[in-house]
Amino acid sequence: MTRISSRPKKTSASTGRQKRTRSVKTDPVRSIKKRKPVWYGNSKLGGMPYLQEHDISGRLIVIEGPDASGRSTQIEMLTARLEADGFAVLNTGLKRSELIGEGILEAKRNVSLGKRTSALFYAADFADQLEHKIIPALQAGYVVLADRYIYTLMARNTVRGIRRLWSSNLYSFALVPDLTFYLDVDPFKLVHRVFAKKQSLDYHESGADMGLSEDMFESFIIYQRKLAKEFEHLKKKYGLVSIDGNKTQEQVNIILQKQISRFLAKVA
Amino acid sequence: MNTSRQILKKYGIPGKLIVVEGIDGSGKSTQLRLLEKWLRFNNFEVFRTEWNSSDMVKSITSKGKKKANLTPTTFSLLHATDFADRFERNILPLLRAGYFVLADRYIYTAYARDVTRGCNRMWVRKMYDFALKPDLAFYFRVPIDISMDRILSGRPKLKYYEAGMDLNLSNDIYQSYRIFQSKIIEQYESMAKLEGFAVIDATLGIKEQQKLMREKIMRILPQKTKRTIQEIP
Numbered sequence: 436m437t438r439i440s441s442r443p444k445k446t447s448a449s450t451g452r453q454k455r456t457r458s459v460k461t462d463p464v465r466s467i468k469k470r471k472p473v474w475y476g477n478s479k480l481g482g483m484p485y486l487q488e489h490d491i492s493g494r495l496i497v498i499e500g501p502d503a504s505g506r507s508t509q510i511e512m513l514t515a516r517l518e519a520d521g522f523a524v525l526n527t528g529l530k531r532s533e534l535i536g537e538g539i540l541e542a543k544r545n546v547s548l549g550k551r552t553s554a555l556f557y558a559a560d561f562a563d564q565l566e567h568k569i570i571p572a573l574q575a576g577y578v579v580l581a582d583r584y585i586y587t588l589m590a591r592n593t594v595r596g597i598r599r600l601w602s603s604n605l606y607s608f609a610l611v612p613d614l615t616f617y618l619d620v621d622p623f624k625l626v627h628r629v630f631a632k633k634q635s636l637d638y639h640e641s642g643a644d645m646g647l648s649e650d651m652f653e654s655f656i657i658y659q660r661k662l663a664k665e666f667e668h669l670k671k672k673y674g675l676v677s678i679d680g681n682k683t684q685e686q687v688n689i690i691l692q693k694q695i696s697r698f699l700a701k702v703a
Numbered sequence: 704m705n706t707s708r709q710i711l712k713k714y715g716i717p718g719k720l721i722v723v724e725g726i727d728g729s730g731k732s733t734q735l736r737l738l739e740k741w742l743r744f745n746n747f748e749v750f751r752t753e754w755n756s757s758d759m760v761k762s763i764t765s766k767g768k769k770k771a772n773l774t775p776t777t778f779s780l781l782h783a784t785d786f787a788d789r790f791e792r793n794i795l796p797l798l799r800a801g802y803f804v805l806a807d808r809y810i811y812t813a814y815a816r817d818v819t820r821g822c823n824r825m826w827v828r829k830m831y832d833f834a835l836k837p838d839l840a841f842y843f844r845v846p847i848d849i850s851m852d853r854i855l856s857g858r859p860k861l862k863y864y865e866a867g868m869d870l871n872l873s874n875d876i877y878q879s880y881r882i883f884q885s886k887i888i889e890q891y892e893s894m895a896k897l898e899g900f901a902v903i904d905a906t907l908g909i910k911e912q913q914k915l916m917r918e919k920i921m922r923i924l925p926q927k928t929k930r931t932i933q934e935i936p
Contacts, residue, residue, distance in 0.1 A: 476826065483776055485821030547759070549791030551833055552784055556760075559780035566774050604829040608776055 465521040467492050467576060468702045476607030483566075483608050493523075493573035494702065495610060496695060497584040499666070500618030501659055502640035503628040504680045505687065509618070510580050512688050513695065517578055522699070525572040527564055528582035529557070550595040557588050558605055565609065573610075578699070585609045586617075586673065590665040594658070595645060599668075614698055616691060617670060618680035622659035626652070718798035719923060720835060722809040724891065725843030726884045727865070728850030729905045730912070734843070735807050737913050738920070742803050744935045745928075750797045754808035757788040773869065775820035782813055783830055790834060798835070810834050811842075811898060815890035819883065820870060838923050841916060842900035847885055849906060 469490040474481055496513075498506045507528075514524045548556065572579050589602040620628075629636060636651050638644070642658025643651065670677055678690055721738070723731035735751065742749045760781070773781070794804050810831040817827045855877075863869070866876045867883025895902060901919050903912050921929060 552787040555784040
Protein backbone atom coordinates (compact mmCIF):
# COMPACT_ATOMS: atom_id res chain seq x y z
CA MET A 436 0.00 0.00 0.00
CA THR A 437 1.23 3.49 -0.76
CA ARG A 438 1.20 6.08 1.96
CA ILE A 439 -1.11 8.99 1.37
CA SER A 440 0.53 12.29 2.17
CA SER A 441 -1.64 15.21 1.10
CA ARG A 442 -5.29 15.83 1.71
CA PRO A 443 -6.76 15.93 -1.80
CA LYS A 444 -4.98 12.69 -2.66
CA LYS A 445 -6.51 11.02 0.36
CA THR A 446 -10.03 11.82 -0.74
CA SER A 447 -9.50 10.46 -4.19
CA ALA A 448 -7.80 7.35 -2.85
CA SER A 449 -10.67 6.57 -0.50
CA THR A 450 -13.33 6.95 -3.16
CA GLY A 451 -11.22 4.75 -5.37
CA ARG A 452 -11.24 2.04 -2.72
CA GLN A 453 -14.98 2.25 -2.36
CA LYS A 454 -15.41 1.66 -6.05
CA ARG A 455 -13.11 -1.35 -5.89
CA THR A 456 -15.13 -2.78 -3.04
CA ARG A 457 -18.16 -2.94 -5.20
CA SER A 458 -16.58 -4.43 -8.26
CA VAL A 459 -13.69 -6.68 -7.25
CA LYS A 460 -14.18 -10.08 -5.66
CA THR A 461 -11.39 -9.86 -3.04
CA ASP A 462 -12.49 -6.82 -1.06
CA PRO A 463 -10.60 -5.82 2.11
CA VAL A 464 -13.04 -7.59 4.42
CA ARG A 465 -15.42 -10.17 3.11
CA SER A 466 -18.86 -9.79 4.51
CA ILE A 467 -20.79 -12.70 5.88
CA LYS A 468 -24.54 -13.22 5.95
CA LYS A 469 -26.21 -11.96 9.10
CA ARG A 470 -28.02 -14.32 11.40
CA LYS A 471 -29.50 -14.57 14.88
CA PRO A 472 -27.06 -15.82 17.54
CA VAL A 473 -27.78 -19.28 18.93
CA TRP A 474 -27.23 -20.01 22.62
CA TYR A 475 -26.97 -23.29 24.49
CA GLY A 476 -29.56 -22.16 26.98
CA ASN A 477 -33.21 -21.38 26.33
CA SER A 478 -35.65 -18.98 27.95
CA LYS A 479 -35.81 -21.24 31.01
CA LEU A 480 -32.08 -21.63 31.50
CA GLY A 481 -30.04 -19.11 29.55
CA GLY A 482 -27.19 -17.36 31.28
CA MET A 483 -27.46 -13.93 29.67
CA PRO A 484 -31.08 -12.92 29.22
CA TYR A 485 -29.97 -9.28 29.51
CA LEU A 486 -27.96 -9.44 26.30
CA GLN A 487 -30.06 -8.13 23.49
CA GLU A 488 -30.19 -10.53 20.64
CA HIS A 489 -28.47 -8.41 18.05
CA ASP A 490 -27.76 -10.10 14.78
CA ILE A 491 -24.24 -11.33 14.31
CA SER A 492 -22.47 -11.45 11.00
CA GLY A 493 -19.26 -13.20 12.02
CA ARG A 494 -18.80 -16.90 12.52
CA LEU A 495 -17.33 -18.85 15.44
CA ILE A 496 -14.99 -21.74 14.72
CA VAL A 497 -13.53 -23.76 17.57
CA ILE A 498 -10.49 -26.04 17.60
CA GLU A 499 -10.51 -28.43 20.54
CA GLY A 500 -7.93 -31.03 21.43
CA PRO A 501 -5.51 -32.10 24.15
CA ASP A 502 -2.25 -30.41 25.11
CA ALA A 503 0.30 -30.67 22.28
CA SER A 504 -2.31 -31.80 19.78
CA GLY A 505 -1.21 -28.98 17.49
CA ARG A 506 -4.13 -26.61 18.00
CA SER A 507 -2.16 -23.39 18.03
CA THR A 508 -0.14 -24.29 14.94
CA GLN A 509 -3.34 -25.12 13.11
CA ILE A 510 -4.92 -21.85 14.20
CA GLU A 511 -1.89 -19.91 12.96
CA MET A 512 -2.07 -21.59 9.58
CA LEU A 513 -5.82 -21.15 9.33
CA THR A 514 -5.60 -17.49 10.30
CA ALA A 515 -3.07 -16.78 7.57
CA ARG A 516 -5.19 -18.55 5.01
CA LEU A 517 -8.48 -16.91 6.02
CA GLU A 518 -6.89 -13.47 6.04
CA ALA A 519 -5.48 -14.10 2.60
CA ASP A 520 -8.99 -15.03 1.53
CA GLY A 521 -10.16 -11.64 2.73
CA PHE A 522 -11.73 -12.41 6.10
CA ALA A 523 -11.17 -10.44 9.29
CA VAL A 524 -9.95 -12.99 11.84
CA LEU A 525 -9.75 -12.92 15.63
CA ASN A 526 -7.91 -15.54 17.69
CA THR A 527 -8.96 -16.30 21.24
CA GLY A 528 -8.09 -18.96 23.76
CA LEU A 529 -8.81 -19.91 27.35
CA LYS A 530 -6.97 -18.20 30.21
CA ARG A 531 -6.49 -14.92 28.44
CA SER A 532 -9.22 -12.69 29.79
CA GLU A 533 -8.58 -9.27 31.26
CA LEU A 534 -10.61 -10.24 34.27
CA ILE A 535 -8.58 -13.06 35.75
CA GLY A 536 -6.31 -14.45 33.07
CA GLU A 537 -3.26 -13.63 35.19
CA GLY A 538 -5.00 -14.85 38.30
CA ILE A 539 -5.53 -18.31 36.96
CA LEU A 540 -1.85 -18.69 36.22
CA GLU A 541 -1.09 -17.57 39.76
CA ALA A 542 -3.64 -19.95 41.25
CA LYS A 543 -2.14 -22.78 39.25
CA ARG A 544 1.19 -22.12 40.87
CA ASN A 545 -0.41 -22.33 44.30
CA VAL A 546 -2.43 -25.43 43.42
CA SER A 547 -4.86 -24.92 46.23
CA LEU A 548 -8.21 -24.32 44.63
CA GLY A 549 -10.92 -26.92 45.11
CA LYS A 550 -12.51 -28.53 42.08
CA ARG A 551 -15.75 -26.55 42.31
CA THR A 552 -13.85 -23.31 42.89
CA SER A 553 -11.61 -23.78 39.88
CA ALA A 554 -14.57 -24.86 37.74
CA LEU A 555 -16.30 -21.56 38.52
CA PHE A 556 -13.10 -19.59 38.09
CA TYR A 557 -12.61 -20.87 34.59
CA ALA A 558 -16.26 -20.20 33.85
CA ALA A 559 -15.88 -16.58 34.96
CA ASP A 560 -12.79 -16.20 32.81
CA PHE A 561 -14.57 -17.72 29.84
CA ALA A 562 -17.67 -15.56 30.30
CA ASP A 563 -15.50 -12.45 30.35
CA GLN A 564 -13.92 -13.38 27.05
CA LEU A 565 -17.23 -14.36 25.52
CA GLU A 566 -18.87 -11.04 26.39
CA HIS A 567 -15.94 -8.72 25.86
CA LYS A 568 -14.11 -10.35 23.00
CA ILE A 569 -15.97 -13.06 21.10
CA ILE A 570 -19.44 -11.53 20.88
CA PRO A 571 -18.25 -8.03 19.87
CA ALA A 572 -16.00 -9.56 17.21
CA LEU A 573 -18.86 -11.64 15.86
CA GLN A 574 -21.08 -8.58 15.76
CA ALA A 575 -18.37 -6.79 13.80
CA GLY A 576 -18.23 -9.56 11.23
CA TYR A 577 -15.05 -11.37 12.27
CA VAL A 578 -14.32 -15.03 11.84
CA VAL A 579 -13.38 -15.99 15.40
CA LEU A 580 -10.97 -18.89 15.74
CA ALA A 581 -11.13 -20.15 19.30
CA ASP A 582 -8.31 -22.22 20.73
CA ARG A 583 -10.52 -24.42 22.95
CA TYR A 584 -13.98 -23.61 24.24
CA ILE A 585 -16.43 -24.78 26.89
CA TYR A 586 -15.90 -28.45 26.00
CA THR A 587 -12.40 -28.64 27.49
CA LEU A 588 -13.67 -26.87 30.59
CA MET A 589 -16.55 -29.30 30.93
CA ALA A 590 -14.33 -32.34 30.36
CA ARG A 591 -11.89 -31.18 33.04
CA ASN A 592 -14.79 -30.83 35.48
CA THR A 593 -16.18 -34.26 34.73
CA VAL A 594 -12.91 -36.14 35.19
CA ARG A 595 -12.58 -34.40 38.57
CA GLY A 596 -15.91 -35.79 39.70
CA ILE A 597 -18.29 -32.94 38.95
CA ARG A 598 -21.62 -33.98 37.48
CA ARG A 599 -21.98 -33.44 33.75
CA LEU A 600 -25.39 -31.87 34.19
CA TRP A 601 -24.01 -29.21 36.52
CA SER A 602 -21.37 -28.23 33.96
CA SER A 603 -23.75 -28.16 31.04
CA ASN A 604 -26.20 -26.04 33.03
CA LEU A 605 -23.36 -23.73 33.99
CA TYR A 606 -22.28 -23.22 30.39
CA SER A 607 -25.80 -22.72 29.10
CA PHE A 608 -24.84 -19.05 28.71
CA ALA A 609 -22.41 -19.91 25.93
CA LEU A 610 -22.88 -19.24 22.26
CA VAL A 611 -23.17 -22.31 20.03
CA PRO A 612 -20.18 -22.33 17.64
CA ASP A 613 -20.71 -22.73 13.91
CA LEU A 614 -18.03 -25.39 13.62
CA THR A 615 -16.08 -27.28 16.26
CA PHE A 616 -13.19 -29.61 15.48
CA TYR A 617 -11.57 -32.01 17.88
CA LEU A 618 -7.98 -33.01 17.17
CA ASP A 619 -7.87 -36.60 18.27
CA VAL A 620 -4.34 -37.71 19.21
CA ASP A 621 -3.24 -40.91 20.91
CA PRO A 622 -2.05 -40.08 24.47
CA PHE A 623 1.23 -41.93 23.95
CA LYS A 624 1.92 -39.85 20.87
CA LEU A 625 1.06 -36.73 22.84
CA VAL A 626 3.81 -37.46 25.36
CA HIS A 627 6.36 -37.52 22.57
CA ARG A 628 5.10 -34.23 21.17
CA VAL A 629 5.19 -32.63 24.61
CA PHE A 630 8.77 -33.84 25.14
CA ALA A 631 9.80 -32.61 21.72
CA LYS A 632 8.56 -29.19 22.78
CA LYS A 633 9.91 -28.81 26.31
CA GLN A 634 11.25 -32.11 27.75
CA SER A 635 8.94 -31.96 30.74
CA LEU A 636 5.30 -32.67 31.47
CA ASP A 637 3.05 -29.84 32.56
CA TYR A 638 1.68 -30.31 36.07
CA HIS A 639 -1.91 -29.53 35.16
CA GLU A 640 -2.04 -31.16 31.76
CA SER A 641 -0.88 -34.29 33.60
CA GLY A 642 -3.78 -34.03 36.02
CA ALA A 643 -1.24 -34.08 38.84
CA ASP A 644 -3.71 -32.28 41.10
CA MET A 645 -5.88 -35.40 40.98
CA GLY A 646 -3.34 -37.74 42.53
CA LEU A 647 -3.74 -40.32 39.79
CA SER A 648 -0.26 -41.71 40.17
CA GLU A 649 3.03 -40.98 41.92
CA ASP A 650 4.61 -41.29 38.54
CA MET A 651 4.25 -38.17 36.39
CA PHE A 652 4.43 -40.09 33.12
CA GLU A 653 1.77 -42.52 34.21
CA SER A 654 -0.34 -39.69 35.56
CA PHE A 655 -0.18 -37.88 32.21
CA ILE A 656 -1.28 -40.97 30.29
CA ILE A 657 -4.13 -41.78 32.68
CA TYR A 658 -5.33 -38.18 32.74
CA GLN A 659 -5.24 -37.75 28.98
CA ARG A 660 -7.09 -41.06 28.53
CA LYS A 661 -9.80 -39.89 30.92
CA LEU A 662 -10.16 -36.61 29.04
CA ALA A 663 -10.23 -38.38 25.69
CA LYS A 664 -12.93 -40.69 26.98
CA GLU A 665 -14.99 -37.75 28.16
CA PHE A 666 -14.54 -36.10 24.78
CA GLU A 667 -16.07 -39.19 23.17
CA HIS A 668 -19.22 -38.31 25.07
CA LEU A 669 -18.94 -34.59 24.26
CA LYS A 670 -18.39 -35.24 20.55
CA LYS A 671 -21.69 -37.05 20.34
CA LYS A 672 -23.61 -34.64 22.53
CA TYR A 673 -22.38 -31.44 20.89
CA GLY A 674 -21.59 -32.68 17.39
CA LEU A 675 -17.86 -32.01 17.39
CA VAL A 676 -16.08 -32.98 14.19
CA SER A 677 -13.30 -35.41 14.98
CA ILE A 678 -10.06 -35.01 13.06
CA ASP A 679 -7.29 -37.61 13.18
CA GLY A 680 -4.57 -35.55 14.84
CA ASN A 681 -2.01 -38.35 14.53
CA LYS A 682 -1.42 -37.22 10.94
CA THR A 683 1.14 -34.55 10.04
CA GLN A 684 0.42 -30.85 10.57
CA GLU A 685 0.08 -30.32 6.85
CA GLN A 686 -2.35 -33.19 6.41
CA VAL A 687 -4.48 -32.01 9.30
CA ASN A 688 -4.42 -28.48 7.96
CA ILE A 689 -5.65 -29.56 4.53
CA ILE A 690 -8.63 -31.31 6.12
CA LEU A 691 -9.47 -28.33 8.33
CA GLN A 692 -9.12 -25.80 5.55
CA LYS A 693 -11.31 -27.78 3.23
CA GLN A 694 -14.12 -28.03 5.76
CA ILE A 695 -13.87 -24.41 6.82
CA SER A 696 -13.74 -23.07 3.26
CA ARG A 697 -16.73 -25.17 2.31
CA PHE A 698 -18.66 -23.78 5.26
CA LEU A 699 -17.65 -20.16 4.68
CA ALA A 700 -18.38 -20.36 0.96
CA LYS A 701 -22.00 -20.98 1.88
CA VAL A 702 -22.31 -17.93 4.11
CA ALA A 703 -19.84 -15.36 2.73
CA MET B 704 -19.81 -38.92 42.21
CA ASN B 705 -18.93 -36.68 45.15
CA THR B 706 -21.98 -34.49 45.40
CA SER B 707 -22.75 -32.89 48.72
CA ARG B 708 -25.73 -35.15 49.14
CA GLN B 709 -23.73 -38.35 48.83
CA ILE B 710 -21.08 -37.19 51.24
CA LEU B 711 -23.89 -36.47 53.64
CA LYS B 712 -25.14 -40.03 53.33
CA LYS B 713 -21.74 -41.57 53.79
CA TYR B 714 -20.35 -39.67 56.77
CA GLY B 715 -23.20 -37.64 58.10
CA ILE B 716 -22.89 -33.97 58.89
CA PRO B 717 -23.10 -33.38 62.63
CA GLY B 718 -22.56 -29.60 62.47
CA LYS B 719 -25.24 -26.94 62.14
CA LEU B 720 -25.40 -24.34 59.41
CA ILE B 721 -27.04 -21.07 60.40
CA VAL B 722 -27.51 -18.36 57.83
CA VAL B 723 -28.57 -14.71 58.02
CA GLU B 724 -29.97 -12.88 55.00
CA GLY B 725 -31.40 -9.43 54.37
CA ILE B 726 -30.46 -6.16 52.71
CA ASP B 727 -27.61 -3.98 53.92
CA GLY B 728 -28.59 -2.18 57.09
CA SER B 729 -31.06 -4.82 58.22
CA GLY B 730 -28.93 -5.52 61.27
CA LYS B 731 -28.23 -9.14 60.41
CA SER B 732 -24.46 -8.96 61.01
CA THR B 733 -24.95 -7.51 64.48
CA GLN B 734 -27.35 -10.32 65.33
CA LEU B 735 -25.04 -12.97 63.98
CA ARG B 736 -22.14 -11.71 66.08
CA LEU B 737 -24.30 -11.82 69.21
CA LEU B 738 -25.30 -15.36 68.33
CA GLU B 739 -21.66 -16.28 67.91
CA LYS B 740 -20.83 -14.99 71.40
CA TRP B 741 -23.66 -16.94 72.94
CA LEU B 742 -22.70 -20.18 71.21
CA ARG B 743 -19.04 -19.80 72.16
CA PHE B 744 -20.02 -19.09 75.74
CA ASN B 745 -21.85 -22.40 75.70
CA ASN B 746 -18.74 -24.17 74.48
CA PHE B 747 -19.77 -24.84 70.93
CA GLU B 748 -17.16 -24.75 68.22
CA VAL B 749 -18.13 -21.86 65.98
CA PHE B 750 -16.96 -20.59 62.61
CA ARG B 751 -18.31 -17.38 61.10
CA THR B 752 -17.95 -16.66 57.40
CA GLU B 753 -18.89 -13.61 55.33
CA TRP B 754 -20.07 -13.21 51.77
CA ASN B 755 -17.38 -12.36 49.22
CA SER B 756 -14.52 -12.77 51.68
CA SER B 757 -12.25 -15.47 50.29
CA ASP B 758 -8.69 -14.13 50.37
CA MET B 759 -7.65 -16.51 47.68
CA VAL B 760 -10.29 -15.39 45.23
CA LYS B 761 -9.74 -11.76 46.15
CA SER B 762 -6.03 -11.89 45.45
CA ILE B 763 -6.64 -13.49 42.09
CA THR B 764 -9.38 -11.15 40.96
CA SER B 765 -8.06 -7.89 42.36
CA LYS B 766 -5.71 -7.45 39.42
CA GLY B 767 -8.37 -7.58 36.77
CA LYS B 768 -11.45 -6.41 38.60
CA LYS B 769 -10.69 -2.71 38.47
CA LYS B 770 -9.85 -2.68 34.80
CA ALA B 771 -12.52 -4.96 33.49
CA ASN B 772 -16.13 -3.95 33.55
CA LEU B 773 -18.09 -6.73 35.13
CA THR B 774 -21.20 -7.99 33.41
CA PRO B 775 -24.06 -9.62 35.31
CA THR B 776 -22.70 -13.03 34.36
CA THR B 777 -19.08 -12.44 35.32
CA PHE B 778 -20.21 -10.71 38.50
CA SER B 779 -22.32 -13.71 39.36
CA LEU B 780 -19.59 -16.23 38.52
CA LEU B 781 -16.96 -14.43 40.56
CA HIS B 782 -19.19 -14.44 43.62
CA ALA B 783 -19.97 -18.10 43.04
CA THR B 784 -16.22 -18.76 42.87
CA ASP B 785 -15.74 -16.99 46.16
CA PHE B 786 -18.57 -18.96 47.72
CA ALA B 787 -17.27 -22.26 46.34
CA ASP B 788 -13.84 -21.59 47.79
CA ARG B 789 -15.25 -20.93 51.25
CA PHE B 790 -17.64 -23.85 50.91
CA GLU B 791 -14.98 -26.36 49.87
CA ARG B 792 -12.29 -25.08 52.20
CA ASN B 793 -14.26 -24.13 55.34
CA ILE B 794 -18.00 -24.55 55.44
CA LEU B 795 -18.36 -28.20 54.46
CA PRO B 796 -15.30 -29.59 56.28
CA LEU B 797 -16.23 -27.72 59.47
CA LEU B 798 -19.82 -28.91 59.37
CA ARG B 799 -18.56 -32.44 58.97
CA ALA B 800 -16.37 -31.91 62.00
CA GLY B 801 -19.41 -30.82 64.01
CA TYR B 802 -19.00 -27.05 64.03
CA PHE B 803 -21.66 -24.40 64.17
CA VAL B 804 -21.08 -22.56 60.91
CA LEU B 805 -22.57 -19.07 60.90
CA ALA B 806 -22.85 -17.56 57.44
CA ASP B 807 -23.35 -13.82 57.02
CA ARG B 808 -25.19 -14.12 53.69
CA TYR B 809 -25.44 -17.38 51.78
CA ILE B 810 -26.65 -18.53 48.35
CA TYR B 811 -29.89 -16.54 48.75
CA THR B 812 -27.88 -13.34 48.41
CA ALA B 813 -26.75 -14.55 45.01
CA TYR B 814 -30.29 -15.60 44.09
CA ALA B 815 -31.53 -12.11 44.92
CA ARG B 816 -28.70 -10.00 43.50
CA ASP B 817 -27.93 -11.95 40.34
CA VAL B 818 -31.56 -12.17 39.29
CA THR B 819 -31.96 -8.44 39.96
CA ARG B 820 -28.91 -7.84 37.75
CA GLY B 821 -30.56 -9.77 34.94
CA CYS B 822 -29.22 -13.29 35.20
CA ASN B 823 -31.55 -16.18 34.58
CA ARG B 824 -33.28 -17.39 37.73
CA MET B 825 -32.83 -21.11 37.10
CA TRP B 826 -29.27 -20.71 35.91
CA VAL B 827 -28.25 -19.12 39.21
CA ARG B 828 -30.06 -21.76 41.26
CA LYS B 829 -28.54 -24.65 39.37
CA MET B 830 -25.07 -23.18 39.67
CA TYR B 831 -25.38 -23.19 43.47
CA ASP B 832 -27.01 -26.58 43.77
CA PHE B 833 -23.81 -28.05 45.27
CA ALA B 834 -24.41 -26.01 48.44
CA LEU B 835 -25.99 -27.54 51.53
CA LYS B 836 -29.36 -26.37 52.68
CA PRO B 837 -28.99 -24.48 55.97
CA ASP B 838 -30.45 -25.83 59.20
CA LEU B 839 -31.81 -22.35 59.79
CA ALA B 840 -31.98 -19.35 57.49
CA PHE B 841 -32.99 -16.10 59.18
CA TYR B 842 -34.35 -13.35 56.98
CA PHE B 843 -34.26 -9.85 58.44
CA ARG B 844 -37.25 -8.01 57.10
CA VAL B 845 -36.82 -4.25 57.18
CA PRO B 846 -38.47 -1.28 55.46
CA ILE B 847 -36.16 0.38 52.97
CA ASP B 848 -36.20 3.75 54.79
CA ILE B 849 -34.92 2.30 58.05
CA SER B 850 -32.13 0.37 56.38
CA MET B 851 -31.13 3.42 54.33
CA ASP B 852 -30.89 5.52 57.50
CA ARG B 853 -28.74 2.91 59.22
CA ILE B 854 -26.40 2.57 56.24
CA LEU B 855 -26.03 6.26 55.50
CA SER B 856 -25.38 7.27 59.09
CA GLY B 857 -22.50 4.86 59.53
CA ARG B 858 -20.97 4.62 56.10
CA PRO B 859 -21.78 7.49 53.80
CA LYS B 860 -19.73 6.42 50.80
CA LEU B 861 -21.51 3.85 48.63
CA LYS B 862 -19.61 1.56 46.31
CA TYR B 863 -20.40 1.30 42.62
CA TYR B 864 -21.63 -2.29 42.43
CA GLU B 865 -23.13 -2.17 45.91
CA ALA B 866 -25.41 0.63 44.75
CA GLY B 867 -26.27 -1.30 41.60
CA MET B 868 -24.85 1.50 39.46
CA ASP B 869 -24.08 -1.05 36.74
CA LEU B 870 -27.83 -1.43 36.20
CA ASN B 871 -28.38 2.18 35.08
CA LEU B 872 -31.28 2.59 37.48
CA SER B 873 -30.40 6.20 38.21
CA ASN B 874 -27.47 8.55 37.76
CA ASP B 875 -27.72 9.49 41.42
CA ILE B 876 -25.87 6.86 43.43
CA TYR B 877 -28.22 7.12 46.43
CA GLN B 878 -31.31 6.89 44.28
CA SER B 879 -29.79 3.93 42.44
CA TYR B 880 -28.99 2.25 45.75
CA ARG B 881 -32.54 2.71 46.93
CA ILE B 882 -34.11 1.25 43.80
CA PHE B 883 -31.62 -1.60 43.74
CA GLN B 884 -32.26 -2.51 47.39
CA SER B 885 -36.01 -2.41 46.84
CA LYS B 886 -35.66 -4.88 44.00
CA ILE B 887 -33.55 -7.13 46.21
CA ILE B 888 -36.26 -7.03 48.88
CA GLU B 889 -38.77 -8.18 46.26
CA GLN B 890 -36.52 -11.14 45.45
CA TYR B 891 -36.12 -12.07 49.12
CA GLU B 892 -39.84 -11.85 49.72
CA SER B 893 -40.57 -14.02 46.70
CA MET B 894 -38.36 -16.83 47.97
CA ALA B 895 -39.07 -16.54 51.71
CA LYS B 896 -41.77 -19.18 51.83
CA LEU B 897 -40.26 -21.66 49.40
CA GLU B 898 -36.86 -21.56 51.08
CA GLY B 899 -38.38 -21.74 54.55
CA PHE B 900 -36.85 -18.53 55.91
CA ALA B 901 -37.31 -17.79 59.59
CA VAL B 902 -38.44 -14.20 59.25
CA ILE B 903 -37.23 -11.73 61.87
CA ASP B 904 -38.83 -8.32 62.21
CA ALA B 905 -35.70 -6.19 61.98
CA THR B 906 -37.45 -3.12 63.37
CA LEU B 907 -37.60 -4.74 66.81
CA GLY B 908 -35.00 -4.03 69.46
CA ILE B 909 -31.62 -5.76 69.24
CA LYS B 910 -32.24 -7.87 72.35
CA GLU B 911 -35.70 -8.88 71.28
CA GLN B 912 -34.48 -10.07 67.89
CA GLN B 913 -31.67 -12.02 69.50
CA LYS B 914 -34.09 -13.72 71.84
CA LEU B 915 -36.22 -14.90 68.93
CA MET B 916 -33.16 -16.24 67.16
CA ARG B 917 -31.94 -18.17 70.20
CA GLU B 918 -35.35 -19.75 70.67
CA LYS B 919 -35.21 -21.01 67.10
CA ILE B 920 -31.69 -22.33 67.60
CA MET B 921 -32.70 -24.17 70.79
CA ARG B 922 -35.18 -26.16 68.74
CA ILE B 923 -32.51 -27.62 66.49
CA LEU B 924 -30.10 -28.54 69.29
CA PRO B 925 -29.83 -32.15 70.48
CA GLN B 926 -31.63 -32.85 73.81
CA LYS B 927 -28.41 -33.50 75.74
CA THR B 928 -26.87 -30.12 75.04
CA LYS B 929 -30.11 -28.20 75.53
CA ARG B 930 -30.14 -28.67 79.33
CA THR B 931 -26.74 -27.07 79.73
CA ILE B 932 -27.41 -23.96 77.65
CA GLN B 933 -27.06 -20.70 79.54
CA GLU B 934 -27.55 -17.02 78.93
CA ILE B 935 -24.44 -14.91 78.87
CA PRO B 936 -24.30 -13.30 82.33
